[in-house]
Structures are given as C-alpha cells and as structure tokens.
Amino acid sequence: MMTPQEELLPGTRRALLHRIAVAQAEGRAPSLAAAVVRGGGTVWTGARSSVDGQVPDENVQYRIGSITKTFTAVLVLRLRDEGLLDLGDRLDKHLPGTGVGEATIAELLAHTGGLAAEAPAPWWERTPGSLRPELADVLGDQPHRHPIGRRFHYSNPGYTLLGALVEELRGAPWEDVLSREVLGPLGLHRTSVHPKAPHAGGWAVHPWADVLLPEPAEDLGRMAPAGQLWSTTGDLARFAVFLAQGDDRVLGAESLLEMRTPAAPAGTEEVAEGSAYGLGMQLQHRDGRFLVGHSGSVPGFLANLTIGVEDDVAAVVLANCTSGPLVSTVAADLVRIVAEAEPRIPEPWRPLPGADRAVLDLTGQWYWGTQGFALRLETEGGVSLAPLSGNGRRSRFRAQGDGTWAGLDGYFAGEPLRVVRRSDGSVDHLDLGSFVFTRQPYDETAQVPGGVDREGWRGVS
Template identity: 75%
Template sequence: MTTPQEELLPSTRRALLHRIAAAQADGRAPSVVAAVVRGGRTVWTGARAWSGEAVPDADTQYRIGSITKTFTAVLVLRLRDEGVLDLEDPLEKHLPGTGAGKATVAELLAHAGGLAAETPGPWWERTPGALRPELADVLGERPVVHPAGRRFHYSNPGYALLGALVERLRGASWEDVLRREVLEPLGLPRTGVRPLAPHADGWAVHPWADVVLPEPAEDLGRMAPAGQLWSTVGDLARFADFLVRGDERVLGAASLGEMRTPAAPAEAADVAGGYAYGLGMELRHQEGRALVGHTGSLPGFLACLTIGVEDDVAAVVLANCTAGIPVFSLAADLVRTVAEAEPRIPAPWQPMREADPELLELVGPWYWGTQAYALKLSADGLLSLEPLSGTGRRSRFRPNGDGTWPGLEGYYAGEVLTPVRRPDGSVGHLDVGSFVFTRRPYDGNAPVPGGVDPEGWRGTG
C-alpha cells in the first residue's frame, strides 16, 4: 500500500500500462507482468494476457532464468565477506578436480574464466538435469575454451561451478543455502526452485502463425545455480531494492556496489553497445542512463530486472514466451518513463555538523601543471577533485584516518591523495599518486617534477 506521496501520477501509470500492453500485443506473448520500484517501494504493477490465460498479478510465478545467477553471486560474496574465501582464489583451492580450477572465483562470477558457454549436448535448458548428474557431465571433455581472465565469455557451466562451490563450503545444497541465507531473510516467499500455484505455463509462439506450443519445464539439476529459479514481480521488486540498498543480514551495500562494478574484460562490440558485466550483474547504458541488473530466459519464459541506480527506479518484467518480447528494452523503458515523467526530488542540502580548519585549508582551486581543479569537501566527509573545465580526471577521496585520502573511483581509484605540509604546518601542495597539485600553475616553491624555469612566466615580446 503506497502513501499519496509515493503514488505515481495517473498519466505515468497509463504510460506504463500502454508500454506493456503494446509489448504483449506486438510480441504476441501469452502474458506479460511488470512492476516498478521507486524509492524502495513498489509503486506500480501491471499485466496483460490473452483471453485464454489468467491475467497474472504480482504473486504469479514465472521462471526467471539467468536472474538466478545474481542470487548465486550474492551467496558467493557472502562467503568472501565472511573470510571463507577470497575472490582471487583459484577454484581449485576450494573445489579441486574439476579441470577448470585455474579460473579464479572472481573470473567465474564475471564470466571471464574462459569456460565454454554451454554444457555438452543435448541442450541443458530443455532436457532433464538427471542427464548431467556430476560436474564432469556439465563441463564435458573441453571445459575451457579461452585463457582465464583474458576476455568476457558468458558461461552457464561457470555458474554451475559456483553453485557447487557454495555447496562444498556450506556443507548443504545450493537450494537450502539460498533459502536460508537470502530468500527467507529478504522475505521472498514466492521465489524457489519449483513452481507453486499460481504460476504461468511456458509457451512457444509460432514465428509465422498465431498458434502456440507448450514448452517443457525441466529441473536443471547441477545447472540450477545458473537458471533454475521461479519468482514473481513482487519478490523481484523487493530483491531489486536489496540490490541497491543492501541488507546487513544478507549482504552490505559496499559488496553490492562491488557486484555492480565492471569486472570482466569487455569485447569491442560490447563496449560499442554499452554493455559490461560485474560480479553476477549486467551493466548497460540505454539512452544515456546507466542500468544494472540481469536478464533471463528459459524455454517458455523471458525475464528482466533492471535498476536505474541514479534515478532510484527499478523495473521487473516477466513473460511466458520463448521469444518475441525484448524484455530489457521494455524494462528500461519503464524505468525511463518514471524517471523522466517524475524526476527524483533531491534530498535537502545539509551543511556539515562540524568544520575542521585543517580540512577547510585543503579546499579550493589547485593546479596540475596548467590545468585548474577544484577540491571540495562535502557533508559526508569526502573530498572530491574535479576539473574546472568540466572534462578530465575526477574522483572522490575518503579519509584514511592518518591524514591521507584514498581515491574511490576513476583514474584515481586506490591512489592516495596526501596533503604535504611546509615546516610551518601550512599546506604546500597535494601529492595524488605522484602528481603534484599546487595553488598556482607551476608554482616554483613546490616540488614540481622536472622543476620550474627560474625566470618564471613571461611574455613573448
């Protein structure tokens, strides 16, 4: 139940309904159901269905395919945060004997482990998991097709390995660990490995005729961590909010931010298309908007969860057809519709509670050579270095507790900003990863690398 302040405008709600109605009709989908989350709350749900299909609601289950991978990645990051493993550990350290153990945990999460995209035939999504009872059956005789760490190559078997890793380190099935550590704490009762009524049936729609064919719904066995789950737009809306804000019972906001950070070497076509991959999450750019989340598909079902983090708007789309609905474009349009029709209202500006004179001495204009920068101090206690021209390297820096400031993003991520003081205690210059920033361009009183001509600045007359 939303409060009046949280409700969308009638015009926005109609635009959302029109978008999914057009998608269902144009895509000839048996049904489509969607939800929009804003400010951590579900503010809209909508659905369309053919006359022979019950109109779904926020509680109707669909298969969500590879969105399952994001759930598996959360389990792995939990193990890292507990100190049970390191993301740079080779798989062999914890799960020996697979034949793919040179890949690190991080590389598997980011689809950069060099593993094959699919299992040996027959196609695992449309056949019983009992055909592949062991990891060796999932990986086959040639599990590795690229050198580990060199390129992004989407791998479903890679996530089967991560699920097996979870099982080995937790001493319980992937299903049980997922339910105990993620689904129950987050309150996702309608998410699980098997369908529970009410649920949609999967259909294939003939490409050249308005007729349909039922699709099989197989138990994927060892491949479950790559795509087994069923869920609802209601549950996935709550999961989307968790992926932004975190929940210390499951995974903190910092680790979720790490999941949303590009982690795989991108292919040239992916760079051009605005696509990257983090740790179990897809990162895309659509019409200038950064979106994170995951898509999913299994025979008979399509799914997408996408989040505009800056807009604080997320969308979930589920459909029960094998093809025909461009679910990412549809979900991205739902985010854009809300973000543009009802822009996020910024929180009120707040000043700092206390002013530290030593920090105030750092702020203001600085020069790297002849390029002008501004160093600013915000109420959250971070410093930001920004080029005054509007283009160039920029970063925020956090206090390290010893007078130094590690960078948080961009070129200066991990590099250290150090205020260097003169004998009288005043700040003479800033050292940022060996770059010297001075109060005047090429200040002769600062240790500018290469020195400064002693005659100083001059005209040409």
C-alpha cells in the same frame, strides 16, 4: 499505503500500461507481467492477458532463468565478505579436481574464465538435470573456449561451478543456502527452486501462426545455480530494492556497488551496444542513463530486472514464452518513462554538522600543472577532486583516519591522497598517487618534481 508524493501520476501509469500492452500484443506473449519500483517500494504493477483464466498479479510465479545468476553471485560475495575466500583466489584453492581450477572466482563471476557457454549435448535446458549429475558432465571433455581472463564469454557452466563452490564452503546444498541466507532475510517467499501455485506455464509460440506448444519445465540439477529459479514481480521488485540499496543482513551496499562495476573486458559487440558485465550483473548505457540488472530466458519464459540507480527507478518484466517481446528493452523503457515523466526529487541540502578546520583549509582551488581543480569537503570527512571546467579526471576520496584519503571512484580509484607539509607545518602541496597539486600553477615555492624555471612565466620574445 503510498503517500501522495510516492504515487505515480495518472499519465505515467497509462504510459506504463501502454508500453507493456504493446509488448504483449506485438511480442505475442501468452501473458506478460511487470512492476516498477521507486523510493524503496513498488509503485506500479501491470499485466496483460491471463494465467489460468486470471490476469496475473504480483504473486504469480514465472521462471526467471539467468536472473538466478545474480542470486548465486550474492552468495559468493557473502563468502568473500566473511573472509572465507578472496575473489582473486583460483577456483581449485577451494574446489579442487574440476579440471578448470586455474580460473579465479572473480573471472567466473564476470564470465571471463574462458569456459564454454553451454554444457555438452543434449540441450541442458530441455532435458533432466539427472543426465548431468557430476561437474564433469556439465563441463565435458573440452570445457574451455578461450584463454582465461582474456575476453568476456557468457558461461552457464561457470555459474554451475560457483554454485558448487557455495556448497563446498557452506556444507549444504545451494538451494538451502540460498533460502537461508537470501530469500528468507529479504522476504522473498514466492521465489523458489520449483514452481508453486499460482504459476504460469511455459509456452512456445509458433513463428508463423498464432498457436501454442507447451514447453517442458525441467529440473536443471547441477545447472540450477545458473538458471533454475521461479519468482514473481513482487519478489523481484523487493530484490531490486536490495540490489540498489543493500541490506546488511545479506550484503552491504559497498559489495553491491562492486557487483555493479564493470569486471569483464568488453568485446566489439559489447562496446557497440554500450554494455558490460560486472560480478553477476549486466550493465548497459541506454537513453543516457546507466542501467544494471540481469535478463533471463529458459524455454517457455523470458525475464528481466533493470535498475536505474541514479534515477532510483527499477522495473521487472516477466513473460511466459520462449521468444517474443524484448523484455530487456521493455524494462528499460519502463525505467525511462518514470524517470523522464517524474524525475527524482533530490534530498534537501543541509549544512554539515561540523567540519575539521584543517581539512576545511585544504578546500578550494588547486593546480595539476596548469589545469585547475577544485577540492570540496564531502560528508563524513571525505573530499572530492574535480576539474574547475570541462571534462577531466575526477574522484571522490574517503578519509583513512591517519590524515590521508583513498580514492573511491574514477581515475584515482584506490590511489592515496596525502598532504605534504613544510618543516613549519604549512601545506606545500597535495600528493595524489605521486602527482603534485599546488595552490598556484607550478608554484615556485612548492616541491614540484623537475623544478620550476627560475625566470618564471614569460611572454613570447
């Protein structure tokens, strides 16, 4: 049971219901179900219309299409974290004989492997997977559309290859590995490869008349890792919590942060839309907030999972129609409604339990040339460096245990920060990836590359 602090206000709940009601009515969806997550749990569910005569609840399955790709990406990152592969490995190192093995695993995860968007005809989503029993049938005679690594080009065959990679290294079918390593530990008991009652049927809605046509629900076979799964708003809400926070039984927070980091070069269209792609996750900037997640569609179904990590709000929207409501927009709106109506309450400030005096002495003002920066002590021995005013290069750093720090984000991600001392042990300057930071602008007593003019600062003569 939620505490009063966790419950949404009546006005917020009505706004959420109004948003999905408009989406279902204007999008002419046979049914639409949604959920909102905050604080590690579901705080609201809603649905419009019916499935088998009943308003769908959080246990009714819908097909989720390409959200399946995020599940597959989690399996691949698990292999990496166990040391069974490196994301920079070429595919043919672990899965030889495909004919497209020059692409790296990271490139396949980020849709930069140059592969075609779809499998060869016939239309793979509306025909049995038995028509494509081998990887060669999925890739076809001309598997490439672009040079490898040069551009983002969404590829369903690419995720088929990643599913095959999981099978090769685990020695078991993709669906069995998924169930054992992800669905079971996370308690996603209503997520499955094949539909389990109660589930929605998939429909096509006539564009010019309010009539329906049933869509086939094919077993995608080899293509399953790209779009096979069925799930519920309840299970996807739990999956959203995992994607935001991590779960060491499945995948840690650092690896999930890596999945949420842009990994593909953006094309003109993506730049215009403020969108990008990570490792199995779609990324976008909307309404001034950074959203991550994935959308999905197969004939008869639309699905979206969107997470506003900084707002600690996520939304799931599922509908059983081939086209209609823009579920990605609806999910983003649900996140915005909660984030704006009930902003996240920050954790209370608390002092650190202790501090290394040598590190504490480094805090305060530093200069990169003439630009002022502030070095702050963070939790767990880390530090942050940011401009004293305005925009500029800023990063957080993690202590390495040897008196140095490594950049975690921003311009200096991965760069080393170290203290350079004089022969008497006093601090001369900070070295950050060869850049020198001094206590005074171009400190004449410090080892500034190029030296400091002996006449010092002067006015205009």
